[in-house]
Amino acid sequence: MDIAVITIGDELLIGQVVNRNAAWIAEQCTALGARVVAHSVVGDDAHDLQQEITRLGARCAMLLLTGGLGPTHDDITAQVLCSMANDHMVVHPDWLAHLRAWMQQRGRELTERNAAQAEVPSTATVLWNPIGTAPGLMMSIAGTTVIAMPGVPQEMKAIMTDQVLPRLQERIALEEGPLRSYHVLQTTGIAESNLADLIGDPTAFLGSATLAFLPNLQGVRLRIGVEGRSVEERAREAERIIAVLEERVGRFIFGTGEISLSQAVGQRLNERNETLAVAESCTGGLLGAAITDVAGSSSWFPGGVISYDNRIKIGHLGVEPAALERVGAVSEEVARQMAEGIRQRMNTTWGIGITGVAGPGGGSPDKPVGTVWIAVSGPKGTRAMRHQFGSERRTNRERSVGAALGMLWGELR
Amino acid sequence: MDIAVITIGDELLIGQVVNRNAAWIAEQCTALGARVVAHSVVGDDAHDLQQEITRLGARCAMLLLTGGLGPTHDDITAQVLCSMANDHMVVHPDWLAHLRAWMQQRGRELTERNAAQAEVPSTATVLWNPIGTAPGLMMSIAGTTVIAMPGVPQEMKAIMTDQVLPRLQERIALEEGPLRSYHVLQTTGIAESNLADLIGDPTAFLGSATLAFLPNLQGVRLRIGVEGRSVEERAREAERIIAVLEERVGRFIFGTGEISLSQAVGQRLNERNETLAVAESCTGGLLGAAITDVAGSSSWFPGGVISYDNRIKIGHLGVEPAALERVGAVSEEVARQMAEGIRQRMNTTWGIGITGVAGPGGGSPDKPVGTVWIAVSGPKGTRAMRHQFGSERRTNRERSVGAALGMLWGELR
Numbered sequence: 001m002d003i004a005v006i007t008i009g010d011e012l013l014i015g016q017v018v019n020r021n022a023a024w025i026a027e028q029c030t031a032l033g034a035r036v037v038a039h040s041v042v043g044d045d046a047h048d049l050q051q052e053i054t055r056l057g058a059r060c061a062m063l064l065l066t067g068g069l070g071p072t073h074d075d076i077t078a079q080v081l082c083s084m085a086n087d088h089m090v091v092h093p094d095w096l097a098h099l100r101a102w103m104q105q106r107g108r109e110l111t112e113r114n115a116a117q118a119e120v121p122s123t124a125t126v127l128w129n130p131i132g133t134a135p136g137l138m139m140s141i142a143g144t145t146v147i148a149m150p151g152v153p154q155e156m157k158a159i160m161t162d163q164v165l166p167r168l169q170e171r172i173a174l175e176e177g178p179l180r181s182y183h184v185l186q187t188t189g190i191a192e193s194n195l196a197d198l199i200g201d202p203t204a205f206l207g208s209a210t211l212a213f214l215p216n217l218q219g220v221r222l223r224i225g226v227e228g229r230s231v232e233e234r235a236r237e238a239e240r241i242i243a244v245l246e247e248r249v250g251r252f253i254f255g256t257g258e259i260s261l262s263q264a265v266g267q268r269l270n271e272r273n274e275t276l277a278v279a280e281s282c283t284g285g286l287l288g289a290a291i292t293d294v295a296g297s298s299s300w301f302p303g304g305v306i307s308y309d310n311r312i313k314i315g316h317l318g319v320e321p322a323a324l325e326r327v328g329a330v331s332e333e334v335a336r337q338m339a340e341g342i343r344q345r346m347n348t349t350w351g352i353g354i355t356g357v358a359g360p361g362g363g364s365p366d367k368p369v370g371t372v373w374i375a376v377s378g379p380k381g382t383r384a385m386r387h388q389f390g391s392e393r394r395t396n397r398e399r400s401v402g403a404a405l406g407m408l409w410g411e412l413r
Numbered sequence: 414m415d416i417a418v419i420t421i422g423d424e425l426l427i428g429q430v431v432n433r434n435a436a437w438i439a440e441q442c443t444a445l446g447a448r449v450v451a452h453s454v455v456g457d458d459a460h461d462l463q464q465e466i467t468r469l470g471a472r473c474a475m476l477l478l479t480g481g482l483g484p485t486h487d488d489i490t491a492q493v494l495c496s497m498a499n500d501h502m503v504v505h506p507d508w509l510a511h512l513r514a515w516m517q518q519r520g521r522e523l524t525e526r527n528a529a530q531a532e533v534p535s536t537a538t539v540l541w542n543p544i545g546t547a548p549g550l551m552m553s554i555a556g557t558t559v560i561a562m563p564g565v566p567q568e569m570k571a572i573m574t575d576q577v578l579p580r581l582q583e584r585i586a587l588e589e590g591p592l593r594s595y596h597v598l599q600t601t602g603i604a605e606s607n608l609a610d611l612i613g614d615p616t617a618f619l620g621s622a623t624l625a626f627l628p629n630l631q632g633v634r635l636r637i638g639v640e641g642r643s644v645e646e647r648a649r650e651a652e653r654i655i656a657v658l659e660e661r662v663g664r665f666i667f668g669t670g671e672i673s674l675s676q677a678v679g680q681r682l683n684e685r686n687e688t689l690a691v692a693e694s695c696t697g698g699l700l701g702a703a704i705t706d707v708a709g710s711s712s713w714f715p716g717g718v719i720s721y722d723n724r725i726k727i728g729h730l731g732v733e734p735a736a737l738e739r740v741g742a743v744s745e746e747v748a749r750q751m752a753e754g755i756r757q758r759m760n761t762t763w764g765i766g767i768t769g770v771a772g773p774g775g776g777s778p779d780k781p782v783g784t785v786w787i788a789v790s791g792p793k794g795t796r797a798m799r800h801q802f803g804s805e806r807r808t809n810r811e812r813s814v815g816a817a818l819g820m821l822w823g824e825l826r
Contacts, residue, residue: 013449015439016627016636019432022454026428036426037461041435041452048450055468182427193484193526202486212457213485214424215565223424278698278719284710285693285701288719292697295773295806302722305729306691306701309715312759316716316729346725360708388519390544393708395567 001172003029004038004056006049008067008077009151013043021066021156028165029064033172033179044074050084057144061171064164067151069134071113077137077148082121084141090122095135102133127163131155136163178208178227183238185245187252188219188261188406195220198249205244209237217395218261218402219254254409261405262290262297268412269300269349276408277346278304279317279338281329282356282372287401302346307338317341317353328367330355332384335373339384343377350411351377352404359393372400376407383407414585416442417451417469419462421480421490422564426456434479434569441578442477446585446592457487463497470557474584477577480564482547484526490550490561495534497554503535508548515546540576544568549576591640596651598658600665601632601674601819608633611662618657622650630808631674631815632667667822674818675703675710681825682713682763689821690759691717692730692751694742695769695785700814715759720751730754730766741780743768745797748786752797756790763824764790765817772806785813789820796820 005025011017019041026036038056042048049068056063068077082089096118103110117133120126127136129150136159137148147164149156172179187195192215202211210225224241228234246253254264269276278287285306291297305316310329313319318341323333335353343351356372363369370389375382387403389396418438424430432454439449451469455461462481469476481490495502509531516523530546533539540549542563549562549572560577562569585592600608605628615624623638637654641647659666667677682689691700698719704710718729723742726732731754736746748766756764769785776782783802788795800816802809 012436013439013452014443015436015441015449016625018436019452023425023428023431026426028428030427036428037456039426039432039452039454043450182429184429191521193524196485196526197524210423210487212423212487213483214430215483223429225423280698280701282705283702284705284714285691285698285717285719286705288693288698288721289696289702289810292695292699292719292721293807293810295771297697298721301697303719303725303729304698305718306698306705306716308701308705308711312716316718316758345729358705358708392544392567392571394706395544397702397706 001034001062001168001175002037002060003034003062003064004040004060005036006040006042006052006056006063006065007151008042008044008049008065010043010074012041012067021151021153024153024157025064025066025160028160029168030182032165032169033181034062034168035180044068044076046076046080049076049080053080053084053141053146057142057146060144062145062147062168065146065148066156069137069148069150071117071133078120081124081137081139081141081146081148085121085123085139087121087123087139089119092118092120092126092135095120095126099133127159129155130158130162178229179234180225180227181234181238183224183226183242184257185222185224185242185253186219186255186259186261186264187222187249188254188402189410190220190249190252192220195222195249195252199245200248205241207237209241211241217398219252219406251413254406260290260294261402261409262294265405265409265412266291266294266297266300268409272349272412274349275300275302276350276352277302277342277348279313279342279351279353280304280306281308281313281338281354282358283354283397283400283404284308286397287352287354287404290401290405302348304346305342313338317345330357330367330371330373332373332375332386335375335384336377336382339375339377339382349378350408352408353377354400354404356387356396356400358396358400359391370396372396372403374400374404374407376404376411378411383411414447414475414581414588415450415473416447416475416477417453417473418449419453419455419465419469419476419478420564421455421457421462421478423456423487425454425480434564434566437566437570438477438479438573441573442581444595445578445582446594447475447581457481457489459489459493462489462493466493466497466554466559470555470559473557475558475560475581478559478561479569482550482561482563484530484546491533494537494550494552494554494559494561498534498536498552500534500536500552502532505531505533505539505548508533508539512546540572542568543571543575591642592647593638593640594647594651596637596639596655597670598635598637598655598666599632599668599672599674599677600635600662601667601815602823603633603662603665605633608635608662608665612658613661618654620650622654624654630811632665632819664826673703673707674815674822675707678818678822678825679704679707679710679713681822685825687762688713688715689763689765690715690755690761692755692764692766693717693719694721694726694751694767695771696767696810696813696817697721699810700765700767700817703814703818715761717759718755726751730758743770743780743784743786745786745788745799748788748797749790749795752788752790752795762791763821765821766790767813767817769800769809769813771809771813772804783809785809785816787813787817787820789817789824791824796824
C-alpha cells in the first residue's frame with residue numbers, strides 16, 4: 001500500500017510554516033503498515049497541484065492532501081480535483097444544513113462565502129469535519145484514491161482519525177504481501193562511525209530488514225525496519241535483530257522508542273530512589289530545562305544553580321577562589337568543585353557540574369571554543385571529563401547537556 | 414530564480430522527524446528574493462533521489478538538498494550526484510587533512526569510514542562544513558546548480574549561511590524584474606487580534622505590499638513583503654510601511670528582523686549598565702537557557718537558581734516557609750519573594766521569579782494546569798502578574814519564558 005502526502009500552501013513553500021502535518025500523517029500511516037514513498041509541498045497553484053496528483057497518483061494507491069480547502073480565493077483543491085475527475089460541483093445538502101446550524105449556534109449569519117463550502121464534486125465522498133467549516137473529500141482519480149483535508153492541524157487530525165485511518169486499515173488488511181514496521185534503539189556515549197564499526201557489516205545479519213543510523217545531540221538512534229506478513233512475524237524479526245545489536249553495542253543503548261536521555265536518567269533515579277542537582281555555567285540552565293522537560297521530574301530533581309559568573313560559583317557553590325585563579329573557570333578542578341558543591345548544598349545523591357567555552361568568544365590556545373569540562377559527583381566520588389566540541393555556540397551547549405546526561409546515565413547503569 | 418528543496422531520509426518519509434530543514438532553507442531563500450517552487454522528501458533510495466533531481470532540475474535554476482551525506486551505508490547522496498554527472502570520486506586532500514586534524518584534536522584515530530567522507534565527485538566544489546565531518550557539495554547537473562548539505566540542522570545552517578546564501582544573493586542580483594523582499598517587526602505583550610485592531614485596515618496603506626501576522630511564543634511577528642526592481646526601491650517601500658506600523662503599535666515593537674526577546678532585553682540592560690538574575694520553578698532553567706543563548710550575556714547575567722523543590726525556594730532564595738504553607742508555591746507572594754530573593758542574593762539590578770503549574774499533573778480548581786505567576790523585581794519595587802496558559806507542558810514553559818522576558822522588556826522600555 002504505497003501512499004504519498006501532498007501539502008498545499010504558499011506559507012509552507014516560503015518556509016513560514018513548518019510542515020508538521022506531513023510528518024504526523026506519515027507517522028500514522030506508517031504505524032498501520034502503509035509505505036509512505038514521498039512528501040511533496042506545492043503552492044496555491046492549480047497547475048502545480050494537478051501535476052503532482054498526476055505524478056504521484058501514477059505511483060501510489062492513495063494520495064493524502066492537506067490545505068487549500070478554505071473559503072478564500074487562494075483555496076483551489078476542490079476545483080482541481082473536480083476538473084481532474086471530469087466532474088461538476090453540486091451542493092451537499094447535509095453539509096449545508098450543518099453549516100447553517102454551526103453559524104446559528106455562534107450567532108452568525110451564513111454568508112455566501114461560507115455556504116460555498118458545501119459545494120463539492122458530485123462523485124466525492126464527504127468526510128465529516130467535526131471542528132471546522134470545510135469537509136474532507138474522497139475521490140477516485142485515474143484509479144487512485146485521493147483524499148483532501150483542510151490544512152488546519154486539528155481539523156486534519158480529526159478527519160484522519162475518524163475517517164481516513166479506519167479506511168486505510170481495512171484496505172491494508174485486504175492486501176497481500178509483507179508489511180514494514182520500525183523499531184528504534186537509542187544509544188549515547190559513542191560516535192556514529194564507532195558504533196558502525198562495532199556493529200560491523202549489517203548486511204550479514206539484516207536479511208530483508210534495514211538499519212539506519214540517526215545521530216542527534218544526545219547520541220545516535222538506531223532505526224530497524226522489518227518486513228513481515230503479520231504483527232507477530234515482524235515482532236520476531238525485530239527481536240532477532242535487536243538481540244544482535246544488544247550483544248554488540250548493548251552497553252551504549254539507553255532505551256527503545258522515542259524516549260529521551262532525561263527520561264532514561266529519570267527512570268533510573270526513580271527506581272533507585274535517588275536525586276540529582278545541577279550546577280551550570282556555559283549551559284546556563286539548559287541542563288535543568290532538559291531535566292524538567294520530563295513531567296514528574298520533581299520527584300528526583302530539587303533544582304540547581306546557574307553560575308554564569310565566577311562570583312556565583314564561589315558564593316553559591318563553594319568553588320575556591322584560589323582554584324579559579326590558578327586554573328581558570330573552565331577546568332577539571334572547578335567542574336569537580338561545582339558538582340560536589342551543588343550535591344552537598346542541595347543534599348542530593350548526585351551532582352553535575354558543567355563549565356566550558358560555548359563561544360563564539362572566550363577561547364584561548366589551550367582552551368579553544370568548544371572546550372567543556374563535565375563532572376559527575378556521587379556516592380563513590382567524583383568523575384570528570386573534558387570534551388572538545390565545535391565552534392557553534394548553540395550546538396556546544398546542547399551537546400554539553402547530552403554529554404552530561406550520558407555520563408550520569410553511565411554511572412547509573 | 415526558481416529553487417526547489419529536496420530533503421532526503423527515511424526518517425522524514427515515515428514521519429519520525431519533522432522537516433524543519435526545508436522550512437528554514439525556504440525562509441532564507443525567500444528572504445533574498447528567490448522563489449521556492451517545491452519541497453520534496455525522498456527516502457534513502459538512489460533511484461527516487463535521481464528521479465527528483467531530474468524532475469525538479471528541469472524546472473529550477475538551483476536545487477538545495479539535505480541529508481544522505483554521512484559515513485554509513487544508507488548515505489547515498491554523493492554517489493547519486495556523481496553518477497548523474499557521469500563523474501568519478503576523488504579524495505579531496507584539504508578535507509582529508511581537515512578530518513585528520515579534527516580527529517586528532519578529539520584524541521581519536523581517523524578510521525577508514527571517516528576518511529571516506531573526504532571522497533567527493535571530481536567536479537564538485539567542496540563547501541566547508543565548520544561543524545561536522547561531511548562537507549557540502551556543489552555541482553552542475555544538466556545545467557542546474559545542485560547543492561548537497563548534511564541533514565544535521567546545525568551543519569546545514571552553517572553551510573547555508575557561510576557558503577550558499579552569499580552565492581545565491583550574487584546570482585539574484587544579476588537577475589532582472591521586480592523582486593520581493595521581506596521585513597519583520599517583532600512585538601510582545603499584545604495579542605494578535607488586538608494588534609490587528611490597533612493597526613486597522615491594512616489595505617488602506619499597503620499598496621502592492623503584504624502584511625502577515627505570525628504569532629509565536631514570545632509575541633507576534635509582523636512580516637511585511639515589498640516589491641521593487643532595486644534594493645533601494647524595496648527599502649523605501651518597506652520604510653514607508655514600517656513608519657505607519659511604528660506610529661500605531663510602536664510601543665509593542667521590541668526589534669526588527671530575527672532578533673530574539675532575550676537579545677532585545679540584553680541590549681537594553683547593556684546600555685543601562687544593569688544586571689539580571691533569575692529564580693525559576695516551573696521553567697526549570699529554560700529562562701536562564703534563553704538568556705544565555707545570547708553570546709555575551711555574561712556581561713549582564715551572573716546567574717540564577719532553579720528552585721524546583723520548595724526546600725530550595727526556602728534555603729537558596731529566602732522564601733518564607735509560612736508563605737508556602739499559607740498560599741502555596743504557585744502564588745503571587747511566592748513569585749515576589751523569589752524575584753526579590755534572587756535579586757538580593759545575586760546582587761543584581763533586576764530579579765525575575767517564575768512559579769506555576771506546567772502540567773500535565775499538579776492542577777487544582779483554583780490553580781489549574783497553565784497557571785503561572787511571574788514577578789519582576791527592580792529598583793522601583795516588584796510587580797507580579799498571573800498568567801493562564803493552556804494544557805500543554807512544553808508550551809506552558811516556553812510561554813512563561815516569553816512572558817517573563819516581555820514583562821522585563823516593558824520595564825526597561
